[in-house]
Amino acid sequence: MARADVNILSLLLLALLSFEYCTGYSAHEDALIIAEYKRHFRSTDHALVARNLVHQASWASVGSISTNEKITNYPMVNVISVDDSALNGKSTGRIHFLLTDLDFTGPDWQNNNKVTFLFTDEQNLNCKKRREDPMEPTCARTIISGKVRELDSKNVDYNDWIEAFKSRHPAARNWLKAHNFYLCELEIENIFVLDYYGGPHDVSVEDYYNTKTK
Structure with a gap:
């Protein structure tokens, strides 16, 4: 590099x-x-940039390989609510999200569990406030790829994960009751950060998790 x-x-x-x-x-x-x-x-600490972008986001754009009969094997992009918080609200870096098989991403990951998440500083309109276009390199983004893993409801930490998610997304209380949602985590395999001119930076998963956030 x-x-x-x-x-x-x-x-x-x-x-x-x-x-x-x-x-x-x-x-x-x-x-x-x-x-x-x-x-x-x-x-610039690019691992910290990635962690901050993930933690500040309530949602992410998620790409999967489609199983829908009209666009089978094409990329599908969806909006997924996310949370990386512990019960105390602090960042863990672990990307949790709810899925249902009634949506696009649910059936897709069960056929091919490789997905990519996109987080951008413009999700909170921070770039607009600085008069930056979302496509400009100075409008920070992180692109995180990995595999979807459904979390075991019998895990001793499962209820804490659910409560943390519902704290960020109160509407999830209704989703869990009515639409057979299940909690998942992204097993992160690769991280790119683009936050300035000069191209993306490859951030190791170890550095990402070891970064200390405020």
């Missing part, structure tokens, strides 16, 4: 120099941009 950052910085320098030659763009402005680039990569 360090070599990739050096290559990106070299290309940025070349582009800036070319731009200055053609337009009279100032060396002072060049220095400011390069300094900001270096400052960002020196100070």
Whole structure:
């Protein structure tokens, strides 16, 4: 990754120099941009960015491989309510969510349990407040892939997980009564974070879970 950052910085320098030659763009402005680039990569904890994005989100976009007869084997995208909180509200990093076989994702994961979750800072309109488009690299996002695992209702922690989820999503109390929802967790296998120019960063699962959040 360090070599990739050096290559990106070299290309940025070349582009800036070319731009200055053609337009009279100032060396002072060049220095400011390069300094900001270096400052960002020196100070950013990408594992912490991922954890914060997951914890602040009440929902995520989830991609699965469709089993619907009209789009079998095409990607399906759905909105799923999520929670990573302990009973005290603190982040655990463990992504919990309720599924039902009446929805798209329920039947999909039982055929192929590999899914991808997308979290973005724009879910809370933070990027809009900074006048950033959701597609801009500075509008932070994390893309987390893994496998769906249905949680065992006999686990000693199951009731705590359910109560934490219902605390974040009060409507879930009705879902559990009426629509045969079941609690699942994402077994995380890969994490990408994009929060600045220069491309995505690969964050290890170990670093993600070991990161200390506030």
